[in-house]
Amino acid sequence: xxxxxxxxxxxxxxxxxxxxxxxxxxxxxxxxxxxxxxxxxxxxxxxxxxxxxxxxxxxxxxxxxxxxxxxxxxxxxxxxxxxxxxxxxxxxxxxxxxxxxxxxxxxxxxxxxxxxxxxxxxxxxxxxxxxxxxxxxxxxxx
Amino acid sequence: xxxxxxxxxxxxxxxxxxxxxxxxxxxxxxxxxxxxxxxxxxxxxxxxxxxxxxxxxxxxxxxxxxxxxxxxxxxxxxxxxxxxxxxxxxxxxxxxxxxxxxxxxxxxxxxxxxxxxxxxxxxxxxxxxxxxxxxxxxxxxx
DNA sequence: TTTACATCCTCTAGCTACTGTAGGTTCAAG
DNA sequence: CTTGAACCTACAGTAGCTAGAGGATGTAAA
Numbered sequence: 001x002x003x004x005x006x007x008x009x010x011x012x013x014x015x016x017x018x019x020x021x022x023x024x025x026x027x028x029x030x031x032x033x034x035x036x037x038x039x040x041x042x043x044x045x046x047x048x049x050x051x052x053x054x055x056x057x058x059x060x061x062x063x064x065x066x067x068x069x070x071x072x073x074x075x076x077x078x079x080x081x082x083x084x085x086x087x088x089x090x091x092x093x094x095x096x097x098x099x100x101x102x103x104x105x106x107x108x109x110x111x112x113x114x115x116x117x118x119x120x121x122x123x124x125x126x127x128x129x130x131x132x133x134x135x136x137x138x139x140x141x142x
Numbered sequence: 143x144x145x146x147x148x149x150x151x152x153x154x155x156x157x158x159x160x161x162x163x164x165x166x167x168x169x170x171x172x173x174x175x176x177x178x179x180x181x182x183x184x185x186x187x188x189x190x191x192x193x194x195x196x197x198x199x200x201x202x203x204x205x206x207x208x209x210x211x212x213x214x215x216x217x218x219x220x221x222x223x224x225x226x227x228x229x230x231x232x233x234x235x236x237x238x239x240x241x242x243x244x245x246x247x248x249x250x251x252x253x254x255x256x257x258x259x260x261x262x263x264x265x266x267x268x269x270x271x272x273x274x275x276x277x278x279x280x281x282x283x284x
Numbered sequence: 285t286t287t288a289c290a291t292c293c294t295c296t297a298g299c300t301a302c303t304g305t306a307g308g309t310t311c312a313a314g
Numbered sequence: 315c316t317t318g319a320a321c322c323t324a325c326a327g328t329a330g331c332t333a334g335a336g337g338a339t340g341t342a343a344a
Binding site for chain 1: 218226227242244256258265279
């Protein structure tokens with residue numbers, strides 16, 4: 001049986017995060033000692049590892065909830081899990097495209113800065129005047 | 143003189159967002175009509191455009207605050223603005239590297255899924271077992 | 285057995301950067 | 315003078331945690 005701290009260490013999670021996952025129903029309520037402390041078994045360790053790994057791959061908690069549900073029902077079709085992963089892949093690719101445009105623009109800003117006064121700083125100038133931008137970077141948000 | 147709604151339209155910002163920027167001190171308190179409605183001039187339009195553009199480039203509100211301050215003091219050295227932009231560029235490049243690793247892993251997951259039952263779904267399997275991953279995608283967060 | 289102290293508990297608030305809603309007021313056109 | 319869009323304030327909610335207060339528990343050494 002693992003304490004919450006040990007589980008945290010084993011999975012690279014903060015203790016508070018584990019309690020948070022329990023609170024939002026992503027992790028089950030574990031057994032408790034007489035004194036009221038949580039004790040975890042192997043199943044919980046597996047589940048939390050799954051959650052953490054999915055988080056590392058950028059899945060939202062909602063997506064993870066679905067994936068866990070699928071994982072709990074081995075008979076169900078794989079198609080849904082596949083769809084969720086494809087959706088995630090698409091999102092990642094969109095973000096990549098956006099970040100690449102940002103990198104281009106930032107690089108240009110930085111390279112053109114000659115290090116004088118702010119009155120003729122290229123960085124500030126570009127920010128002031130959007131028309132100086134070469135690439136498209138319209139939407140805000142990651 | 144512009145109403146908040148017109149300013150919003152001109153800058154592609156939501157009305158509430160403008161009020162929010164005012165609240166956190168990113169935008170100055172504008173003049174008001176007798177009835178208490180906000181009225182904006184050209185200076186505010188420029189400032190908000192600057193803020194929005196910087197947001198589109200991914201700068202945090204804190205970074206934007208610094209940039210605005212620099213922009214307000216034309217005599218100051220350009221070095222700080224340059225440093226902020228470089229920091230931002232570095233961050234973008236880090237995120238790019240991370241997202242590329244994610245894309246690789248997600249692609250592999252998706253491609254290996256043969257569409258059967260969840261019991262032998264590659265997507266779920268990979269999530270269950272981190273050791274199946276080829277790339278490094280340790281840290282969570284964007 | 286006592287004591288020390290790390291770890292645990294709950295609860296609440298805070299973070300970023302907004303966005304949405306409720307309930308009421310003002311402005312400009314007709 | 316009336317209508318209706320746009321404005322006002324204030325507060326709550328979003329994602330996904332993270333931090334802190336103030337107190338209880340568990341374990342190992344003295």
